[in-house]
Amino acid sequence: MLPCQCTQLGSVSTRIIHWTRARVVSAQYSQPSSYSWKVLVASATARPRPKPRRIDPLPSCRTYSSSSPDNRRKRSPKPKETILSLDDLLSTNPNPALTSATRPPRAAADGIESPICISGQVVELLPSLEDIYASTRRSRKTAEDKDHPLPSPPPPRATPKQKTAARMTPLQRQIREFEEAYPDCVLLVRVGEFYELYDHNATEYGHLLGLKMGQKSFSGKTIPFTGFPIRQLDRHLETLVGRHHLKVALCEQFQDEGSARTFRRSVHRIITPGTLIDEQFLDQTENNWLLAVTTDLTSHSLGLSWLDLSTGDFFTQETTYESFPNDLTRIRPREIIVNSNLRNEPSHPVLQTIQNLGPFVVSFEDMRSAAQLALHNEHPILNETTEAQLGFDRASLAAFTNREQSACLVILRYIHHTQMGRRPFIQQPILWEDSALVKMDRNTIQALELVRTLRDSSRIGSLLHYLDHTKTKAGSRLLANWLNMVEFFTQDTHLIYEMDALLSECRDAQRAVQKLSLGQCNDPQDLISIRITLEALQRIKARMSDKIQTVQAQLQYPVPGMVRTMTDSIHEMDHLCELIRNVVDESIIGHEGDQGYGFINASVSPELNELHAKLSDLKQQKKQLLEKWKTHLGGVRPFEIKSSFGYRHVVEMRSTIAAEKLRELVDQQVLDVSHADQRRTKVRYQVPILTNLLDSIERLEFQIVQQERSILSATRAEILEDSAEILANCQTMAQLDVLLCFAKLALQHSYVRPQLNGSNLTRIRRGRHPVVEQALQQQHHQHFVDNDCHVGEDNGQRIWLITGPNMGGKSTFLRQNAILTIMAQMGSFIPVESAELGIVDRVFSRLGGADNLANAQSTFMVEMTETASILQQATPNSLVIMDEVGRGTATLDGCAIAFATLHHLYHVNKCRTLFATHYHELADMAARWQGETLDGVACYQTVLQDASNGHSQPYLVGNHEGEQQEQQQQQSQLPRFVYAHKVIPGVCRQSHGIHVARLAALREVRRE
Secondary structure (H helix, E strand, C coil), X not given: CCCCCEEEECCEEEECCCCCEEECCCCCCCCCCCEEECCCCCCCCCCCCCCCCCCCCCCCEEEEECCCCHHHHCCCCCCCCEEECHHHHHHHCCCXXXXXXXXXXXXXXXXXXXXXXXXXXXXXCCCXXXXXXXXXXXXXXXXXXXXXXXXXXXXXXXXXXXXXXXXXXXXXXXXXXXXHHCCCCEEEEEECCEEEEEHHHHHHHCCCCCCCCEXXXXXXXXXXXXXXXXXXXXXXXXXXXXXXXXXXXXXXXXXXXXXXXXXXXXXXXXXXXXXXXXXXXXXXXXXXXXXXXEECCXXXXXXXXXXXXXXXEEEEEEEECCXXXXXXXXXXXXXXXXXXXXXXXXXXXXXXXXXXXXXXXXXXXXXXXXXXXXXXXXXHHHHHCCHHHXXXXXXXXXXXXXXXXXXXXXXXXXXXXXXXXXXXXXXXXXXXXXXXXCEECHHHXXXXXXXXXXXXCCCCCCHHHHHCCCCCHHHHHHHCCCCCCCHHHHCCHHHHHHHHHHHHHCCCHHHHHHHHHCXXXXXXXXXXXXXXXXXXXXXXXXXXXXXXXXXXXXXXXXXXXXXXXXXXXXXXXXXXXXXXXXXXXXCCCXXXXXXXXXXXXXXXXXXXXXXXXXXXXXXXXXXXXXXXXXXXXXXXXXXXXXXXXXXXXXXXXXXXXXXXXXXXXXXXXXXXXEEEEECCCCEEEECHHHHHHHHHHHHHHHHHHHHHHHHHHHHXXXXXCCHHXXXXXXXXXXXXXXXXXXXXXXXXXXXXXXEXXXXXXXXXXXXXXXXHXXXXXXXXXXXXXXXXXXXXXXXXXXXXXXXXXXXXXXXXXXXXXXXXXXXXXXXXXXXXXXXXXXXXXXXXXXXXXXXXXXXXXXXXXXXXXXXXXXXXXXXXXXXXXXXXXCCCCCXXXXXXXXXXXXXXXXXXXXXXXXEECCCCHHXXXXXXXXXXXXXXXXXXXXXXXXXXXXXXXXXXXXXXXXXXXXXXXXXXXCCCEEEEEEEEECCCCCCCHHHHHHHCCCCCCCCX
């Protein structure tokens, strides 16, 4: 029984015999959220008290009658209880002094509330918890209260979740916390030399990685489990992030100071498709863009910001919903961040566009406007990072619009979250201005196969792949965005190949600097890459300066200002090269037996030099000891040194003869060993002297690793102080690489420099398709048929209406002239005999066709939508190529649509147009339409040449000899043709579709 506190109440003595907590319901005496103590009141003169029983925690007072003498003489089964609330007590109290809302007077003796008498019953009011504690403190001052102290309040009951957590091991508790903190990530937990997956992560993703499933017991509970060695991390990250586009939370372990057996774990980094840094599967030739899209409900504008974390390149722009598909096709991000409010709005235009152009990895994040983000206080990257580390002035963001600022801040916040507070080097955001560029919509980019082929969406076979002869990774990335003139380098072939050899030595220093800024500084190869690149750039600067001086002295040809500016912009950084050369011992790197340390020159630190000397002595002792054992035991490899679970550095013997010799030496007390483990085919022994020696070697190796990491960190900090100059040199290197790339192409394939002007003229003489020409030469040893194109204002022919048979070369001719225009405005020489080109503001194309089932659009509907978009946006300075407009419907309807499009391009858009069609009636309609003649429409055709003289043989397809004979007989009765692929004036009245069908081995259908 609990100790009791007695209080004399008139003729009745009350005793507190049980405590319980309950919430007070009367707001007149206590707050609803507080707690009070309930008391059970009983007669002091009653017979021996019954055993205290638990009282239900009801928010009320309990009363017992004390006026009847029978209650003192009889042991009633249970005293009568009356449950009343405090409000009921006050409302039924006969004492007028107690009917008010004031609190009853407090007893001065012990601080307990005075009792209330109601109809001969004694009621004890519930004192508040504060009163109980106050009374307890006062009662401790008296000797009587010290003998009978009040009991302490019982501890609160633990929740089921708390009980479960209390039974968990530290590792299990950490796993549970990380899974709750990162529910949308695959959790990889570092345990020793392995990364492990548990519970649902193991069952859901283990089979994707090809891992065997196991079971692990935690506190008596078995959960699914799998894992892999840390050396396989890149391979499995490629599967999860690169192939399946998942997010991975990488949880690393760190040893607590002062404890060799206790580890703490924390999520070191969140790896997403858009935040790759140094992973092996990262494409070194392309940017890995992370795109943020911010929406504005008050307008039709969008804020875009895209960042390559591996290089620090940062861009932003404001766009519209209509232009967003084209922007998305141009940027080609690996991951897109959108507002979390759109998660439940799948029909939103932004999500619809992403879905239609995908697949893209979409991340939903909370977004607010720039004003709500509090530009200088909200974000740690802006608030805590120095401008030297950040790479740009914070105030530069103020020049952008609110939507552009919001998109930039969303990117920065996301990077801060995924990198766990580490601050990468990010270059100043560049405002993307479409007015300075040739605009192309996504259909044009895809139809012309500028960056991906239509057949298999591969980079190989695209224009970008054909033009990419760069030597550096940064140059490959820059080629997709910027190309400029090459004439200076084409004047000196020797200079081109000399610069090409120097650029071949350069490495990806741009990404190496970014790895250093993110703390990935354990690999000395990054420092070596920076040094080699900087030294090569110094030699390039010296060679370019000599060339410029020679040309200027001899007045051979003018030196472009860009070449001079580019040469002068290379920073001299000999001090960093000398620093890296002194710190890193490059002779150790890459050698067989590399143990993960020893890359730092020992001479840079006396402590490190001393540790290496001690380690060398211990290794010499180990060598002597092992030689002694071999002498005693005989044989070339009589034993091996291994470690196993429960044993460290044991001697393993597989030879029975060697084991018998060892036992003899032990019996003779020549060697001191103890039996450690017995297996079926091998025996393990523990040698104290060897174990102690190897333990000492491991401790020294650990100290060396720590010293080397400290030196690397100091070197890293010194390099990052000049990171802005290093990245500027890398940018110059990339520009030079692209220029040399175009110069080599021009020399190898006899390209010609085009003449660019501000007219609306396209005059190309003997032009060739650069990609198709190389494919024909390499695969079929055939020559490409060149063609002329002359559209524009000088001859009045703004539109070429091209007719011809299937496979006659119409589509190739259209693509060829669009690509030559793009290459010229990029700054490249082009495969022509001569070219005069007026600069175009946009290139439009309507080529090929495919349906869009996701938006319930047929192939014909998609083509009509693309055609309407061209007619709405084309200007007199645009170039439009259109192929077979109006196909896919009835002949009359298709012909009407095609002529209406042609009529609109002629009268409204007034742009240069190449219009290919099978509706040869359009030529007649253009010549006379309701008394009007479209004089600016010129008719051209591709034709078939007669090959009946035997110079060309038809292609036979058949599974059996009889089928081939039947085809040969059928084709012998028809005239033989060969495709000339030549565009000449005129109108082709026949499409020769039946001839193409026969070439495809389509069977004949005869009717008798």
